[in-house]
Every structure is written in structure tokens, then in C-alpha cells.
Amino acid sequence: MMQRARENVARSMRFEQPLVIAHVQTRMNRSGGAEENTWASCVHQAQSGHIVHLFCGRSSDVEEYTGRGTPVRVHLVEEMVREVSAKSDIAAYRRLSALFEEIRADVVHTHTSKAGIVGRFAASNAKVPAVIHGVHILPFSNVGLAEKAIYLAAEHIAAPLTDHFIHVSHGTRDAYALARLGGNRLHSVVRSGMDVERYQNAPWPEDWRGLIGVGPDAAKPRTILMMAVLEARKRQAEFITGFAEVTRPGEDIRLLIAGDGPERETLAALVERLDVGDRVKLLGHRSDPERLVALADVCALASLREGLPRTIVQSLAGGKPAVVSPLRGIEEIIESGVNGIVVRRTDAQSVAYEAVGLLRDDVRLARMSHAASCAPVEDWKFAAMFAQLDQAYRETLALPRVAERLAARDAARGEQVVYRWA
Structure with missing residues (x-):
């Protein structure tokens, strides 16, 4: 019955199959630009017919977002905190892994530094077919040498788990290139959208x-x-x-x-x-x-x-x-x-x-x-951002390794599904 319902939604929204997309953000509140950008992306994708989940950490104002009456499904992950904590980070990794498996995520799209590291490892552990990381800030820029080394090491470890890096500016994209991060992965610039x-x-x-x-x-x-x-x-x-x-x-x-x-x-x-x-x-x-x-x-x-x-x-x-x-x-x-x-x-x-x-x-x-x-x-209007984001997802789904993962997973479930970003 669930499969039939999804197929009906797909036909009505011109998708052969709506994607299950999981966005992961360390913190969601009303003041941050990364939070506004992430939320706008979630709403756009949900209104386009996809099944969209937003997982956010302990210091998030979940009621603020659940009260907005959108199709986005917002979840509080208590284990995820901003501070570096081996105990909390491992717990968040395990919790997110289980949640990604539970919702049968097709795509995991992480945002910001902590969620980007923990979320990508969890997505890999849960065998999510497509992993996207949104670069809203450079965590290794203008920090002490020790902190810079830690951030760069973590990013170098997580980069091979990433299919597509989405940057908010050409500056962050260039910085990743200089640091040789994700050199053999897709990189796109999707500027933040706003009501100009x-x-x-x-x-x-x-x-x-x-x-x-x-x-x-x-x-x-x-x-x-x-x-x-x-x-x-x-x-x-x-x-x-x-x-x-x-x-x-x-x-x-x-x-x-x-x-x-x-x-x-x-x-x-x-x-x-x-x-x-x-x-x-x-x-x-x-x-x-x-x-x-x-x-x-x-x-x-x-x-x-x-x-x-x-x-x-x-x-x-x-x-x-x-x-x-x-x-x-x-x-x-x-x-x-x-x-x-x-x-x-x-x-x-x-x-x-x-x-x-x-x-x-x-x-x-x-x-x-x-x-x-x-x-x-004009390049920072919502319409421009959504068009760029849609194109980035099309390119991700077109990657041979992503298509193979989707096909292998669906075959194991006895399903034959065609995924497409309209």
C-alpha cells in the first residue's frame, strides 16, 4: 500500500519516484543564515513532491519549524551537539544511522561542520545511495593551527564518503580546491536564496x-x-x-x-x-x-x-x-x-x-x-537558488556510482524503481 501511495504521488508531481531526502543540520534556530538556507531548501523539495526529513541537533528550536505548517518532517536528535564530544558524537552517529535506515533515505544532505562530519559517516554506515554536503562556512579558515589541522583531517576523511559538495560561494569552492578536499567529487555553487x-x-x-x-x-x-x-x-x-x-x-x-x-x-x-x-x-x-x-x-x-x-x-x-x-x-x-x-x-x-x-x-x-x-x-533570489539546487541533485542522481547503489538497493528489496529529479 505504501508503494502504491508513493507511485500516486509520483504521477501527480511528474516524478517516476519521489525521493526520500534527509537534511541534517547541527542547529536550527531563527537567527542563522545557514539555517534559513537549509529550511528554504527543505520546503522547496517537499513542495516539489519529495518526502523530506530535517534532522537537527539539541540546541534547535524544533517547535518553531514544525509550527510553520509545511510538508517537511522535522526531528530533534538530542545526541547531536555543536561541541566536540566523543561520547555525544558517537551517539549521534548511531542515532542518525538508525534513522536513515528507518526512513529508507535515498539522499542525505548535510549542512555545517559537525552535522557534515557525523551525518556523512552515518549515511555511509546506513548505505544511503547519495550523500551531499552543503558548505556554508569554512571551518578551517582563520582558526589556530591545531584547530585547522583537526578540521582538515576530519574533512579529508569525510570527503570520500561525499558524492557532491554544494557551496554557497565560489570562495568556499576555491578554498576546498586549495585544500585538495574532494578533488574527484562533484562541486557546485548554489548561492543562498532570499526574498530580495x-x-x-x-x-x-x-x-x-x-x-x-x-x-x-x-x-x-x-x-x-x-x-x-x-x-x-x-x-x-x-x-x-x-x-x-x-x-x-x-x-x-x-x-x-x-x-x-x-x-x-x-x-x-x-x-x-x-x-x-x-x-x-x-x-x-x-x-x-x-x-x-x-x-x-x-x-x-x-x-x-x-x-x-x-x-x-x-x-x-x-x-x-x-x-x-x-x-x-x-x-x-x-x-x-x-x-x-x-x-x-x-x-x-x-x-x-x-x-x-x-x-x-x-x-x-x-x-x-x-x-x-x-x-x-538577482542571483540570490529564491528562484535562482532552487533552480541551481535542482540541477545539483540531477547531477548527483546521474552519477554512475549513485545509480548503481540505488539499483542494487532496490533489487535487494525486490523493487524496480526509476528515480528522476524533474
Whole structure:
């Protein structure tokens, strides 16, 4: 009966056989770009007729996603944690192996570093026919030598288990090539999708005066916006320190930091200690990021490990120049000195200095704002992402080794199935 039901779904969706796809993400919350990208991919595939499962780790907000009313089946894997833990990692590997076998996964698509390692080993153990890894960030970039060696060793071990690497930027793809990771495997670039139109001509937040702390008759001060999950990797603390060094008490300038995360209390204490509460505002999670971009004059990002940051694309879509640290591949969207600034120094304080300097230079700010409003952002629309993702899956299923695994598994079950990505 289950087979007949699947065949009926296949006919209605133009598939000979819908795939069972298992996405694996270490953490799913509302603040991360990788999480937004993964969720959009899951929904697209489920709405295209496939059976899609999302397995996420202990620190995930599962209720947030199950409550959205999509066909995606979301599962909490308590054993999977972000920290390196031999006990937890082995338990997560065993749990995921069993789950992949239980749902009869045709494809496992892992995301981010920890889920990428544990998930690919589990998929191999469960004999999943096709294994895809999404590279959203470079875990071996801008870290200490020991940490870099560990990440590279793990990636080199997992690479032979991977059929297709899907990168969010050409920068991460080039970095994998330099590190000789997965040299004999497929590599594709699928840029993050987002609702670009949402950021174009958005109004200011209705509560903007309260957000930035001005009275009912005051003009809006010049404003820097940083949107990112509040964690050490994003270096908000160092940015705030630099901002405090180059601004004055009572100055008509603001720094808005939007997002939530484990560093929230630490950052609040830092703002109080530096006595910059008059001009630094921690907004927490906001559901209207496009309005925050509209309110800002400059957007900033100080992290050193990213794929291609969604918030920077969103900034340009909203016509606001961005000041960013020297991320690999950032030149795919930022032309330094034209529609933003790629800071040469790697410290986050320098990013703050440059952002404040741009705010104070009316002529340069106006020129960069105009260039930002003209930036080509069409490649980051959802439609482009879904088309690229579909093509990547077609190429994966066309691999002879994947086709052979699917055929051998189905023959062992006494089935004859044709799989195709429409």
C-alpha cells in the first residue's frame, strides 16, 4: 500500500519516484543564515513532491519549524551537539544511522561542520545511495593551527564518503580546491536564496525612535546596523569596543546590533562597562530585518569565517553599503570602494573604525549608497537558488556510482524503481 501511495504521488508531481531526502543540520534556530538556507531548501523539495526529513541537533528550536505548517518532517536528535564530544558524537552517529535506515533515505544532505562530519559517516554506515554536503562556512579558515589541522583531517576523511559538495560561494569552492578536499567529487555553487524584493524600498520600523533612543522631534542619527547571531565567531564584542574608541558620548550616531544567541548577556555587560548605552542598542531577534536595513545608513559584519553572508546581500538589496572583514569570496558581492568596503586588516575593531569613518564622510557615503542600490542581486533570489539546487541533485542522481547503489538497493528489496529529479 505504501508503494502504491508513493507511485500516486509520483504521477501527480511528474516524478517516476519521489525521493526520500534527509537534511541534517547541527542547529536550527531563527537567527542563522545557514539555517534559513537549509529550511528554504527543505520546503522547496517537499513542495516539489519529495518526502523530506530535517534532522537537527539539541540546541534547535524544533517547535518553531514544525509550527510553520509545511510538508517537511522535522526531528530533534538530542545526541547531536555543536561541541566536540566523543561520547555525544558517537551517539549521534548511531542515532542518525538508525534513522536513515528507518526512513529508507535515498539522499542525505548535510549542512555545517559537525552535522557534515557525523551525518556523512552515518549515511555511509546506513548505505544511503547519495550523500551531499552543503558548505556554508569554512571551518578551517582563520582558526589556530591545531584547530585547522583537526578540521582538515576530519574533512579529508569525510570527503570520500561525499558524492557532491554544494557551496554557497565560489570562495568556499576555491578554498576546498586549495585544500585538495574532494578533488574527484562533484562541486557546485548554489548561492543562498532570499526574498530580495522584501529589502527593496522597505519602510522604517514603526518603533524606530524607541529602537535608537531619540525623542519625538529629533532627526534620525546616522546609523550602523549589524545583523548576526550573537556568538563569539561574529565578533560583536570586538566591534563594539572599536566603535566605543572612535565615537564620543552623546554623539549623534548609533550602532544597532540585531540578533540573539549565547553572547547576548556578555554583550549587554560590555555595553554597560564601556558606557556606550546611549549609542549602542542590542535589539535581540527581529522579524523585520528589511526595515532595519531601511533604517540604517551602513551595514557591517566583522566575522572572519563565513560562506557568503546573506546579510551583506540583503544590505545591498536595501541600497545600503556594507563594511566587512576580509572574507574569502566576499568580492562576489562587494566591490571594495564602490558599493562597500572590504577592510584590509583582520581585526574587528578596524571594521568598526571604517564603518564609523564612512558614516562621517557625506560624499563617500552618498556615492557608495547609490552604487549599493544598483548592485546586481538577482542571483540570490529564491528562484535562482532552487533552480541551481535542482540541477545539483540531477547531477548527483546521474552519477554512475549513485545509480548503481540505488539499483542494487532496490533489487535487494525486490523493487524496480526509476528515480528522476524533474
